[in-house]
Every structure is written in structure tokens, then in C-alpha cells.
Amino acid sequence: MLNNINISGLSEYANEIKENNIQGKASYGVELNWESGTKTRVKTKNMILGNHKLVRDFSFVIDEPTQLLGVNSAPNPSEYMLGGLAGCMAVTFMAGATAMDIQISELKLEIDGELDLQGFLGLNPDINPGFPELKFIFHVKGSGTQEQYTNLMNRVTKHSPNYNTFKNEVKMIGELK
């Protein structure tokens, strides 16, 4: 299979959703438990895809570096967030390349950003506590042209779910129990 992606399966799924939109609905969730200090453990909740449950039996640990009062035992929340963004952009790019019949031999994606912890620490109300800017670089080798890769990058910004969660406004609904 080109790039080890089953493009027939993707085509069949896309056409199934065209006829039955419900099959495109995917609900996700995580459950986080604080363990100690800055250390937390995330468990993935079961998904519902279409009408059916997918069991998501995965968990991972989050921590902070010692300089930020953690014990440096795992990546920190920002790194997981950027990793999730990069993973989604990469799979979108690869599936798109396969649909374009491009053999990819190497794909590397870097995402970098700087935030100012004055915002987190409450030292300056004018500072945005989040990342004001993220830079991403695709390093691509394969059978495609530069023009095709540029088009694919544009497609990623248009179609990647996580990219669009960052780019678009997300309604955040909080509750205390």
C-alpha cells in the first residue's frame, strides 16, 4: 500500500459518510487524575464513532520540568498539546499525499512557540497566558513537487481537526461538580 495508508478504505469511508452523515461523528474524551505535585495521569475515554463504541484503553503521564516545580518524569502539558497538533497535521498531510499518489519517504514536522509565564503567574494582566504564535515547519522528501507539497500544507490548514481547533474559536463550557 502506498505510504502504508489504505486509500481505498478512506475512500469507502468518505463515501459512506456522504450517504450517512452520522458515520462521520466521532466523540472523544479524556479523564485526568492528579497524582502528586505537578504530575497527573490521563486516561483516554471510550470513543463513539457513528453509532458504535471504540474502546480506548490508553493512558499517559504528564509532568513539569524541575525548574517549573515538577520532577521531570514526563512531557509537560504544552508539549502534549503541540504533539497532538503535530500528529494530527502529519496524518492529514500523509493521507492527502496518498490521495495525490505521492510516495513520501520522509516527513518531519516541527512546531515551536513561546509563551510568557507572567500570564500564568498573574504578574501582568496584559500578557496572554497562552501561545500568541506557533510556527510550524514541514520537512518533506518524496516523489511530489514543491508545488504539490505547498498545496498539501494548505490542505492541512484547511482540514486538520486539531489545527482547526487551534485556529478557530472553541466554545469552552466549564462546570464544577
Add this chain to the structure above:
Amino acid sequence: MNNNFNNIENKRKDGSVWFNDLTRKRTNGPSFKDYRYTEYTDETKSVHSGQYDDPSTGALGTPIFQCSTFYLNESSYKAIEEGRGRDEMIYTRYGNPSQWSVQEKISALENAESSIVFCSGMAAISSAILAMLDKGSHIVSSRDIYGGTYNFLYEDLDKFGMSVTFTSPTNINEIEAAIQENTKLLYFEALTNPLLKITPIKDLVALAKKHNLRLIIDNTFLTPYNVKMLDLGVDLVVNSATKYLNGHSDLIGGTVSGSRKLVDRIWPQMLKNGGSMDPHACFMLERSLKTFALRMKTHNSNAMELAEYLENHPKIKNVYYPGLQSHPQSELAKEQLKGRNSGMISFEIEGGDKKSHELLKTLKLPKEATSLGGVESLISLPYNTSQASLTKEQRKSIGINDGLIRLSVGIEDIDDIISDFNQALHSIF
């Protein structure tokens, strides 16, 4: 055939192709022809559907494609690249005309979009179950299921990080109570062995829907002739083809049928586990299936007559048969089986297991052998075959009493079968 990229080459050149441009949709099959005799009865489907008449010689009937591999060509290379290897002839473990032919016949009989034949019922069952589960999944199944399936679920699932709870096959409240957060699949048999309890399919379908689960039914004891499980909303139906589907006690096989979407997920599991059916066995199964409906009709009617005879015999204590008024679920039987009650009967004889053995030795027609669904009547005792691993007390707790006999009623003349039981019962009492 039906690839992904029809007429989009130009769009691709300027890099504007996206997934909404992909054209390949799921179709029934894989198959050589679209026509499935869907408007006909099972009798006609049994004869005609799936048959592949050789176009080069004009030979009538499906040839035996006894080959392990096929010439590669542009079409097959393209199929491999695009991940649609199930629709091309590449290698016999992936697909073979003999497999496609019998799979199409089975799909027609099951009212399925797609089917796969396997080298045994257990290959079909284990592949179907594994394909439906995710890491960490849980299954709810029944204590009464076939020993091979029970062993797979009980002994092997935990090796894959999965787990199982066994419940009653008939009590829907007990089944629902066993559903956990990580439950993914309900797995039950339509008719249990050996007491022929009837699993309430409509209730199970509703339960699966309520909890977003998949439902697999093993329909070996009933077959698609008696009940079409997919029509009732079951996700996948499995059969041991060794039994009624083949019906001649001369091959081992299994089937899985369902939507193309789900069966396409079982196909790669089969590739990994092995278990594809040999072309010669496919030929035998397709040939045997031509008389499937005729055989089932006779199995059903013979069993009904014999069950009534046994129930009226003074030396027979209990008869378990869904067609009898005395069956504890006779109302459900009427609704679900609609008079097609199977060819299986279990009964208890006066004098316990000792007398059972005497009866088996004295009968002339039923063969003392395990298995079922053959043209010949087959008879065995659960206590020293299917339920041999249980103690006497454990057997009693699940209703297997002293003197229980399991009979697969064949298609011999029913008067001959009843005469044989008459002479045997007369001789041992």
C-alpha cells in the same frame, strides 16, 4: 475495478485532490457478477447463486481453482497499492474464485452484503471476534456456548488484553447487568447446545443498540434457512459450515457474513491468523449447498415428527425441542423460528447414562458420533463429549441431567427413523 481515482488525474497534477474527490464506494461481494437471485427463495438461491460458469470452456458449474497464486498484472499491482487486495486475485489466502463463488452463495442465503469462508468454524469465530475488538475490550457471552468458543474466550482473550463475562443466554436483564464501560461485543448462539435454549435475538439487538455495541450470533444450529440473523439486525452471523451448510460430514469449514464494512475488517484479521478455506473444500461446500434448502426442510420436519414421537414414549422423560409446546420458550420459538425449529433434539431417557449407552448401541440408523447437521442422523451423549470437562454436579447445575442424549436428525425417511427408535427402545426396556 471500482478504484479510487476515476477521472481525477488532472486535478491530481495541480495538487487539488482531496478525500471528497475519491470515488470508490463499498459494494457487495467480492464477486464476479452483481446478480444475486435476491428475489428468489432459498431453494433457488441454493442452486444458482454464486455459481461461476467458466467463460473460456463453457463448462457449467464452478471449476475448482486449485492454485495458491495468480499472475500479477497492472490491475493487481494497482489494487495492492490502493489497499483493495480483497477485490483482486493475488494469492489464495487473500482470495480465490472458488472462495468467491461459495461466499456469494452464502451471502445470498444470509441476505448479507459480504461473506468469508474459513477452514473451520473456530477460524471464522476467532477471526470475527478479534477483528471486532479493541485493546482492553470486554465481551459478554454465554455459559452455554460451544466448548471451542468458550475455550477461546476463557483461555486466550486475556493474552490480547481483553476479557469476557459469561451470563445466561436467555435472561436479558442478566446480560445487560454484565455490560461494562469497556464492553464492545455481545457474542451468543442462536440455539444452545445441548438443551436448545432460544436466545432472544430481537432483545439482544435492542440491547446492543442501546449500549453502542456490536452483536455476533453463531447460527450453526439454526442456519440461514431457519432464521436470517442479519434481517433481525444482528451485525455479524457466523456458522460452522462443517454442520448443516455442508451437510455431508465430509469437510471442516466456517463462515462469517454481514455488511461489507464489517466483513472487510475481518478479512485482514484472517490474513494474519491464517484460516482461509482451501479451493477444493470451497468446491465441496458450494456443491453441497445446492441441496441446502431441501436438506433443511427435511431436517426440520423429521425432527418435529421424531420429537413428538419421543415425547409420547413412556420411557423418555424429557424432550428438548423448540417446536414442542412443552419447550419452556415455545412462545419465543413461534415468534423467532416461525415453525422452522431445526433438526436438533435432546432428550432424557429412563435409566440414566447406562441406558443411554445401551440405546446408542442398539440403534441401527443414527451414527454414534459427535458433530451434527449431516444427512445421516448423528447421536451422542453430552456427558462424555461436549460437557466432559464438567463434574456430574456441575452438569446438573446447568440442566444436563443423567441420561441426556443429543440427536442430530438426518434426512433418512422419518418412518425408518421412528421404526429404528421403536425397535431400540423396545429392546433395551
